[in-house]
Amino acid sequence: MRYIFNFPDIGEGLEEGTIVEWYVTKGQKINSGDSLLKMDTDKVVTDIPSPKSGTIAAIYGKVGETVRVGTALVEIEIEGVSGAEAVKEAQKDSSVEVIEEKGAAVVGTIEVAGSRARLPASDEGMSEKINEIDKPIKKILATPVARALAKEMRIDINKVTGTGPAGRVMKEDIYAYLQNSLNIIKTAKINIADERVEIKPLTQIRKSIARNVSLSKHNAAHMTVFDEVEISDLIREREKYKEKFIAKGVKLSYLPFIIKATTLALKTHKILNAQLDIDNNQIIYKNYYNIGIAVDTDEGLIVPVIRDADDLTIFELAQKINEMSEKARKRELNLEELKDGTFTITNYGSIGGQFSVPIINFPQVGILGVGRIMKKPIVKNDAIVIGNILPLSISVDHRIVDGAETTRFVNQIMDYLTDPVSFIMD
Amino acid sequence: MFDEYNPLDEKIFQVIDNDGKIVNNKWFPEIDNERLLKAYRDMLLARTADLMIVSYQRQGRIYTYPPSYGQEAIQVATAMVMRDEDWLVPAFRELAAYLGKGVTLKEVFLYYMGFEDGSRFLNAKNILPISIPVASQLLHATGIGYEIKYNKKDQVVFAFVGDGGTSEGDFHEALNFGGVWKVPVVFIVQNNQYSISTPVSKQTASKNIAIKSVAYGIKGIKVDGNDIFALFQAIKTASEYARSESEPVLIEALTYRKGSHTTSDDPTLYRTEDEEKEWDMKDPLKRLKAYLLNNNLWTEEQDQQILQQFKQEVDRQFVEAENYPLYKLEDVFEYIYVEMPDDLKRQQNEHENFLKWKEARK
Numbered sequence: 001m002r003y004i005f006n007f008p009d010i011g012e013g014l015e016e017g018t019i020v021e022w023y024v025t026k027g028q029k030i031n032s033g034d035s036l037l038k039m040d041t042d043k044v045v046t047d048i049p050s051p052k053s054g055t056i057a058a059i060y061g062k063v064g065e066t067v068r069v070g071t072a073l074v075e076i077e078i079e080g081v082s083g084a085e086a087v088k089e090a091q092k093d094s095s096v097e098v099i100e101e102k103g104a105a106v107v108g109t110i111e112v113a114g115s116r117a118r119l120p121a122s123d124e125g126m127s128e129k130i131n132e133i134d135k136p137i138k139k140i141l142a143t144p145v146a147r148a149l150a151k152e153m154r155i156d157i158n159k160v161t162g163t164g165p166a167g168r169v170m171k172e173d174i175y176a177y178l179q180n181s182l183n184i185i186k187t188a189k190i191n192i193a194d195e196r197v198e199i200k201p202l203t204q205i206r207k208s209i210a211r212n213v214s215l216s217k218h219n220a221a222h223m224t225v226f227d228e229v230e231i232s233d234l235i236r237e238r239e240k241y242k243e244k245f246i247a248k249g250v251k252l253s254y255l256p257f258i259i260k261a262t263t264l265a266l267k268t269h270k271i272l273n274a275q276l277d278i279d280n281n282q283i284i285y286k287n288y289y290n291i292g293i294a295v296d297t298d299e300g301l302i303v304p305v306i307r308d309a310d311d312l313t314i315f316e317l318a319q320k321i322n323e324m325s326e327k328a329r330k331r332e333l334n335l336e337e338l339k340d341g342t343f344t345i346t347n348y349g350s351i352g353g354q355f356s357v358p359i360i361n362f363p364q365v366g367i368l369g370v371g372r373i374m375k376k377p378i379v380k381n382d383a384i385v386i387g388n389i390l391p392l393s394i395s396v397d398h399r400i401v402d403g404a405e406t407t408r409f410v411n412q413i414m415d416y417l418t419d420p421v422s423f424i425m426d
Numbered sequence: 427m428f429d430e431y432n433p434l435d436e437k438i439f440q441v442i443d444n445d446g447k448i449v450n451n452k453w454f455p456e457i458d459n460e461r462l463l464k465a466y467r468d469m470l471l472a473r474t475a476d477l478m479i480v481s482y483q484r485q486g487r488i489y490t491y492p493p494s495y496g497q498e499a500i501q502v503a504t505a506m507v508m509r510d511e512d513w514l515v516p517a518f519r520e521l522a523a524y525l526g527k528g529v530t531l532k533e534v535f536l537y538y539m540g541f542e543d544g545s546r547f548l549n550a551k552n553i554l555p556i557s558i559p560v561a562s563q564l565l566h567a568t569g570i571g572y573e574i575k576y577n578k579k580d581q582v583v584f585a586f587v588g589d590g591g592t593s594e595g596d597f598h599e600a601l602n603f604g605g606v607w608k609v610p611v612v613f614i615v616q617n618n619q620y621s622i623s624t625p626v627s628k629q630t631a632s633k634n635i636a637i638k639s640v641a642y643g644i645k646g647i648k649v650d651g652n653d654i655f656a657l658f659q660a661i662k663t664a665s666e667y668a669r670s671e672s673e674p675v676l677i678e679a680l681t682y683r684k685g686s687h688t689t690s691d692d693p694t695l696y697r698t699e700d701e702e703k704e705w706d707m708k709d710p711l712k713r714l715k716a717y718l719l720n721n722n723l724w725t726e727e728q729d730q731q732i733l734q735q736f737k738q739e740v741d742r743q744f745v746e747a748e749n750y751p752l753y754k755l756e757d758v759f760e761y762i763y764v765e766m767p768d769d770l771k772r773q774q775n776e777h778e779n780f781l782k783w784k785e786a787r788k
Contacts, residue, residue, distance in 0.1 A: 008486020011690045033481055044692040051485040139784060 003052050003076045005036070009069045011043030016068045019061050020045065024074070028056045036074055039067075054078040142169035149174045151279065152363065153215070155181075179207050205300040216362035220397040224357045225406045229414040230378060230387045237420045245318060254390070255293070255347055256317035257423070258370055261416035263289045263310035264426055266343060269409040272366040273342045276400050283400055292341035292361055293321060295328040296351070302328040303361060305341040314423075345370065354391040365401055368413075369393035390417065427453065427663050428645045428675075433636035438648050438680060441655035444707050446716030448655075455659040457506075459723055465506060465654060466714050466724065467732060469498040472522035473711060474736040475531055476685070479538070482744060483689045488538050494521040496652075496684030497616055499710035502526060503657035504584050504614065507665050513574075514553045515567040515585040517560070519616065519683075523586065527553050531740060535747035543750070552581075561591035564600035564613065568674075571609030575672050582668050583611040584661075589629055590621020592638065604674040605642040611674045612664045616651065618683035623696040636678035644674045651679030652710035682708070 007017060020038040024030060035047040058075040061067050140158050142150070146169045150157040153174065160177045162169035202210070216222075234257060245252040266273040266289055275284045291309040295302050304324040306312070312320065327333045344361040349372040358369040371391035378387035392413070396406050416422050431439045441450045448454055457465075476495050482488045494501065497519065505526020508514060514527045524534060528550035537544025537556065545555035557563035567585030574581045591597055592615060604611050615635050619626050632638060639646025645667060649660045657679060664675035682705035686693050706712075718724035759766065759774040766774070 006486070008484070010484055010486065012490055033478075043690045044686070045694075046484060046692075048484050049481045051482075051487055139787070 001078045002057060003054065003078050004072050005051060005074050005076060007039070007048075007067050007069050007071055007073050010039075010046065010048070011041055014041050014043060014069050016066050017041040018066050019063050021063060022059065023047075024056050024059070026056050026059055030054065030056060030076070048073065050074070050076065052076050052078055140169055141166055143171065146171050146174050153178065178211055179204075203299050205297075205302065209300050212362065213359050216360050220360050220362055220365070221399045222357070222360065222395050223398040223401075223403065223406070224393055224395045225403065225410055226355050227392050227410050227414065228389045229392060229417050231373065231390050231417050232388045234417055234420045235373075235388055241314075245315065248315075250315065250318045250322055252314075252318050253321070253347075253350070254373070255321055255345070255370075256314045257417065257420065258345060258347070258368070258413075259291050259293075259306065259309050259317050259321075260314060260423055261413045262343065262345060262368060263291065264416060264423070265409050265412040267310065268412060269405055271401050271405060272396065272409055274365060274400065275342075275363050276365065276397065278399075286342045288342065290340050290342045292344035292364075293324065294344065294346035294348075295325050297329050297331075299331075302333065302338075303341065303344060304328050304333050304337050305339065307340070343367070349373065349391070355393045358393060358395045360395055360397055365397040365399075366406075366409075367395050369395070427660070428647055428667075431647050433634055433646050433648050433678070434640060436633055436648075438650055439656050439660055440650040440653050441659065442653055442713060442717060444713060446713050446718075446720055450656070453656070453659050455655055455662065457655075457658065461506065462714075463718070463723060465502050465658075466711075466718060468502045468505065468522060468526060469654075469711050469714065470729075470732065471736050471739075472498045472501070472525060474733065475525075475534075475740045476521055478737065478740050478744070479535070480685065480689060487744075487748065488535065489540060490688050490690055491538050492519050492688045493683075493685030494519050496705070496709065497618055497681045498522045499654040499657055499714070500614065500616055500651050500679045500681060503654055503661050506658055507661045508582075508584055511552060511579075511581050512665075513567070513570050513581060513583040514550075515563050515570065515583055516554065516556055517563060517586045517588055517591065517616075518556045518558060519588065519618075520586050523584075524550075524553075529553065531743040532747045535744050536750060539747060539750070541747075541750060541753070561587050561594035561596040561600075563587070564591070565596050567611050567613070568600040568604045568609055571604060571611040571674070572607055575607070575609050580669065581610065582665050583609075584665075585611055585613050587613065587615055588621055589615060589617040589619070589626045589635060590624065591615070592635055593621075593629055601638070601642045601644065601674065601676065605644045608671075608673050610668040610672050612661065612668055613674060613676045614661070615676070615678045616681060617678050618651075618681050620683060620687070620693075620697070622687045622691060623693075625696075634678060636676060639676035642674075642676070644676060646676040646678070648678045648680065650708075651681030652708045652713060654710060654714050681710070684709075 017039040018041075020040050022037045023035050024037070030036070030050050031053045032051055033049050036050050037048055039046060039048050054076040056074055057077040060072045060074065067073065140160070141162060141164075142157055142160075143164065147157060149171055150160065150169075155174060155177060157169060157174075160169050160173050162173055164170040164173070231254075234254070238252060238254065238257070242252050270285050271283070273286050273289060275286070277284050288308060289310040290305050290307050292303040292305045295304060304327065306317070306320050306324065309317065324333070324337070327337070341361060341364060343364055344367045346356075346358050346367060347370045348356060349370045352372050354371040354374070356369045356371070358367045360367050369392070371393065373388055373390050375386050376389045377384050378389070379385075380387070392410060394406060394410055416426075427439070431437045439453070441448065441454055443449045472494060476493050479488060479491050480493055483491050501520050501522035504514075504523050508523075508526065514520075514523060516523060521534065525531070527547075529547050530549065533544050533547060535544070547553055554563065554566060557566070564585055564587055567583045571583045574583070585600075587597065601613065603609075604613075617626060617635055621629060634648050636646040636648040645664070647660055647664070650656050660677055664677055667673065668675055683693075684702070684705065715724065715729070719726075755777070756774075759770050759777070763770070
């Protein structure tokens with residue numbers, strides 16, 4: 001009978017250990033209690049003895065390698081017990097669950113230490129790997145967060161490999177699964193041997209951008225409204241405070257004003273700060289205003305989130321934007337600073353361009369695109385004058401946000417931007 | 427004896443030296459050879475089991491365990507004095523005392539495998555389960571002692587604690603109450619030099635631990651905790667005193683924890699090899715064995731033979747414990763109440779529905 005000895009948790013919640021030294025080699029005979037290897041863990045440096053007598057059939061891991069708790073250290077061929085006899089042996093123990101291997105004749109058993117399940121498998125060939133054994137079908141263990149996330153992303157959680165305790169599916173596993181599944185998305189065949197093409201692997205950022213925009217385009221019903229707003233007064237106000245802000249070490253762009261206007265407008269038009277829960281036929285309204293700002297970095301787009309943006313002053317917003325953009329470019333943002341956004345603003349105008357059809361940052365339902373301010377002839381008091389025009393493009397998820405509501409929302413934002421004093425009036 | 431070895435004088439009560447030679451004829455106890463040999467075998471069995479449990483733990487076959495390695499003499503001496511009707515109130519590092527009271531190795535294994543049945547003690551009476559909250563057991567001991575006194579029973583309580591436990595408030599409460607109400611409890615401090623990694627020098631500013639008895643107005647003595655003869659004499663005297671006078675006694679037994687605090691601890695991080703070697707010279711088993719060999723009561727062959735027997739016995743009982751049937755999940759609902767409360771009924775119902783759902787999926 002083949003016995004697989006997995007690295008046990010020898011220190012109350014240990015996750016891994018590093019192999020310091022091997023005392024045995026393949027083919028060596030050992031007695032139970034003999035030391036197999038020395039292991040360095042968070043808690044202790046200790047010898048790990050063998051629970052069985054027999055012959056070492058396989059050794060996993062080299063000196064210096066880090067091994068996770070629960071993964072195989074050695075396989076031991078236990079003498080005198082093999083084939084059908086071993087199956088009987090395994091079944092004798094009532095506390096042990098015997099799981100049939102799908103579609104294969106049972107010709108031997110593999111006993112796995114640490115778990116109370118034994119997986120019958122072939123004992124042919126001493127080099128066979130354990131992971132070739134089919135996993136039993138059971139209700140998958142998962143954290144509630146992971147389950148909710150899988151549901152939201154329409155992933156069959158049973159297909160996700162869990163890395164948590166006892167194979168529990170964790171939130172991270174869902175993300176990892178998504179990333180992998182992205183690789184499966186079919187693309188046109190390109191001849192890799194062609195000298196005129198260059199192959200580069202996707203970066204993590206690019207993978208998640210690809211995943212997120214696909215998710216949004218496939219799920220949300222995009223609809224976009226364009227408009228222009230004259231902001232000469234705002235420009236004057238900004239010029240007035242620009243120097244003062246710089247004295248305090250903060251660069252003042254138009255974005256703080258736009259964020260401020262947006263949060264004020266969101267409070268009136270709450271549907272744009274909501275989320276659709278289609279599985280439960282309900283809309284989730286959020287009474288907090290976390291505004292994502294799209295930041296262009298060398299590696300691609302990153303969207304840090306300004307939490308409770310409605311509570312911040314123009315100065316504080318300017319400060320936050322400076323800080324977040326800096327962190328985004330240096331890749332120093334942590335997960336907290338990237339999650340829980342309720343609405344997003346993409347300010348491509350700082351580079352150029354007027355109008356766009358921005359893709360919603362799903363599962364949010366609205367995104368505001370801000371173009372470049374340009375001098376344009378406008379009609380004021382029946383005379384043509386030079387105006388400072390800021391182009392706005394707003395995409396919404398039409399499943400829950402209609403055109404009329406979107407237009408009213410944009411109108412309110414424009415009113416604020418036209419008359420900067422109104423910020424403090426509302 | 428208590429006057430001769432007053433803890434205020436910082437004297438340590440010792441009967442044999444490191445080589446097993448008698449250095450204190452006056453207090454050499456009367457123990458017949460058979461009993462002495464049994465004491466040695468009990469110490470050896472405890473040590474063998476102890477070392478094997480640590481090995482099992484490293485194999486992932488049992489959970490966290492606190493080894494008694496090096497402290498066997500104190501516990502076996504207590505077991506020699508302790509009668510069936512006397513109470514044993516352990517901390518958690520008293521394997522040999524447990525075995526002496528009639529607890530089986532299998533029960534000990536079950537406890538550390540997470541089975542409550544490991545604390546049932548089918549063959550041992552008047553014994554409390556292991557107490558994980560440090561020093562809390564001393565209050566239980568004093569309480570039992572008070573009951574003994576109240577009902578005028580002829581019993582003694584043997585209560586264990588470590589040097590670290592003496593810093594707990596419970597230690598003070600138990601000894602103070604015991605002193606005031608005069609209860610028949612022998613408090614035994616296994617001073618093994620470390621409470622996890624804190625050395626005893628950082629544990630108390632007192633000259634020694636036994637001296638604390640003075641403040642509580644009770645008898646106290648500091649004993650060589652690796653000297654089975656001294657321990658037997660001291661514990662026997664204390665036990666008789668506690669019974670006849672109905673008064674507590676505090677015994678500080680100076681020893682060394684040769685193993686780790688628990689299997690999750692690495693003692694090499696806070697103590698030196700030199701220190702370990704120094705204490706190896708004072709090993710309690712080595713000293714008693716030397717005495718037995720010197721007096722032609724024991725041979726190396728016998729030693730090897732019995733060691734093999736013990737190893738097989740430990741392994742046999744361990745495998746028995748490993749094959750112990752798992753508890754049914756239903757016990758979670760049914761164990762506590764005679765009549766199940768509504769919320770438990772609802773949870774049980776949910777559980778049954780879950781099982782049906784699981785069955786349907788197959």
